[in-house]
Amino acid sequence: MPTLTRGSFAHGATSLSLKTGDWRLQRPQHRHKAAPCATECPAGENPQAYIAKVAEDDLRGAWETLVAANPLPAITGRVCHHPCERGCNRGSFDQPIAIHNLERFLGDRAIDERWNYPINTPSPDAPQVAVVGAGPAGLSAAYHLIRRGFWVTLFDAEPEPGGLLRSALPPYRLPREVLNREVERLLAVGIVFKPTHRIGRDISIDELRADFPGVFLAPGTSRAREWTIDGVVPSDLRTGLDLLREWNSIGALPEYNRVAIIGGGNTAIDLARVMRFMGVEEVHLITFQRLPGPGVRPKDAMSATPREIAQALEEGVKIHEARGVRRLIMRGDTVVGVEVVHMKELDHHGRREPVAFEGTETILKVDQVIPAIGQQLDAATFGRALTLPGVFVGGDARMAGGTVSGAIGDGRRAAIAIQNYLEGLPEDVAVPLRSIAFNELNVNYFEHAPRVQAPLLAVEQRCADAEIEGALSQGTIVGEARRCFSCGKCMSCDNCWTLCPDNSVLKTERTEDGWQYVFDYDHCKGCGICAHECPVGFIDMVNEP
């Protein structure tokens, strides 16, 4: 039997010697673009990169990719408002990827399996950096500084690390066990933790500057923003965050029957739900923002996480959207009711301001009003420090968006800035990749598939201490990861290689990030089929020079 070789043609006469590449007007080019989940992430994660690893069952690799940006995934997977999912292109197809469930799963798995953070211990003579505040920004900065080869001493005024994560987040959102285990593991990478060190009381900023060439301040915002209505302040006024902190530390609240909470953020929602769990009969939440939903622009919607708002409504919190408090009705110096008025944010010479509409007032009988409208920096202690050389500020103290993930991102950026400062490097000016839009993908190649649904505790079983959203199995998580469109990033689907009429897309060894094709520009005629049919938008057609 004659055997046929793979290339049973006469070499001298093959058409390969005919370079049809010179017909070309445009050439295909591989160009990675950023997935919207990555550009939306305040913590600087690239969810697509770790989802790709989960899809290939490489859970540890996925976690290591994840913690290269965010060292606290078990926490953010639970408490983040996940703008990644709002950005997810799959949302324009069926439903966004359940990124927060994936993140949480990886974080939990790392804790259970005791995976070590991918960090090299700094050299013994490495420079020392002080980080003030063991909240998300400070923890993140400390971790990223260690990763960059610096020793870190972390100061906090409280006896336990965590900052706002511990003092303000109710356990039904973030179980204390998860918080403790993740933060302990993080500190164990070599961070020296000094609890009960309050700046201005136990140690001064000048002392810190004398001992540490670099200082990062992330003290959070401890002072409540001033709040009055026409100069009237009830004598027993408490802020939302203040009450949440008190409840988180001692587990009790003042006795109320009917309250009005003012604000549309997560603090307002958290407090409202805690009050319902603690048996407050009527909890009214008054916000000039709108309930999120179809047709409501994100900037008009309440800033609280939509999932939390939905659960609060299930639990009987009464949300008065697009309303404001016009007047407090007082008996002596205690509140007996509030006058509520229709309100809307309107453009006033380029600034958006809430406007109240006369003639729309109604009375709501309550025994207390609780503002939850934000905090500010303790300027007396920190005001002067903001301009000192070698001192960097981040987190809520810098008004960095007021979210946990924003603070984590701020901590990472601070670590980079401190490294550049200490090593005399120029500032980072990396141009971020362009984010890829839904219409740049070719979704003909994807099948519809429903998003996973994490189990939720039934409303009647909910209480302040039991986590409401349950965990998912590994199989479900891997299945969910396989729904990912891999926006702008090659996923080796073989489409270009399969569909090239000119045999000019060639397969080669795979790179780390899953890319394994090269173009044969000697023969490619530039038809553009590969670019048009690429499901993930990884191929651009560019003009020939």
Place this chain on the structure above:
Amino acid sequence: MDSPRSNSHTVAELHHKQPAFRGLEAGHLACSGCGQALGARLVTEAIGPDVIIANATGCLEVFTSAWPRSSWRVPWIHSLFENAPAVASGIEAALKAQGRATKVVALGGDGGTFDIGLQSLSGMLERNHNVLYICFDNEAYMNTGVHRSSSTPHAAMTMTSPSGKMRMGKRHLKKDLLAIIGAHQIPYAATATVAYPSDLRAKVRRGIEIEGAAFLLVHSPCPLGWGHDGALSIEVARLAVETGIFPILEMERGNVVTAMKIRDVRPVVDYLRPQERFHHLFDDSPEARDELEHLQQLADHNIERYRLTASQPEAHDSEGVDTVGRGGMRWS
């Protein structure tokens, strides 16, 4: 950004290191975005190297064999426009006499199949030679300069069926070749499209494995003759299926046994609009509106006749069949 590690091989070497056999090499002279070149490459990939190909005259023959070069990596013979099935029959008979198992495949365009070679094709099918005949259907004589064939769809404009005062493109209907093939009672006949390579590949393999004559009609867009952007070849071929214009069928002994379901039926104008050959149908005239509706009715008739809609999504319907996944799932 890291580029793939091609440092171990030059691009020229990579042509010989591909994980799948490719019987049609680069450097051929097909137009940019040619559906037939893609179809022929996919077909040879599915057949493998142990094959002899008889090729009828047509684009494929011309663009792959410009003297003194050949793009074929398999034994390949061209004789005439009308006799590829006869040549294939002879090769098959000779191999049989020698007791060899090498496959025999005949390739032709729609001109060589629907018109000029129909007689010899009929003879090959009637004698039930163990040959797979593949017709790349680009719906006109593209090689001679876009002249109408009996496969050209109704109302399409070609050089010999122009649109003007008297006619809106081709006056006659597309020949129902599959019905003629079916009348020969051969074991296997099917239609496929370059838009769905996995389906095409499966059908080629089926046709090769079957003992006896098999026939495959592959819808292959021609950017030049159809007048669409070369980048849209796959898109246009996909739309032909999704609108019901080109039904994807399998036939055994003259009976249609499977029909690919259309998950979301698209209006025929979606298919027609990107193509210059149907441009005149979008004129603001009663004749144009009539013909547009006529083509819609022809598509609806196909959908009814072959029951192309389903109540539920299926894995191999028009949306499911081209699903891809991470790491080349399309070919696994």
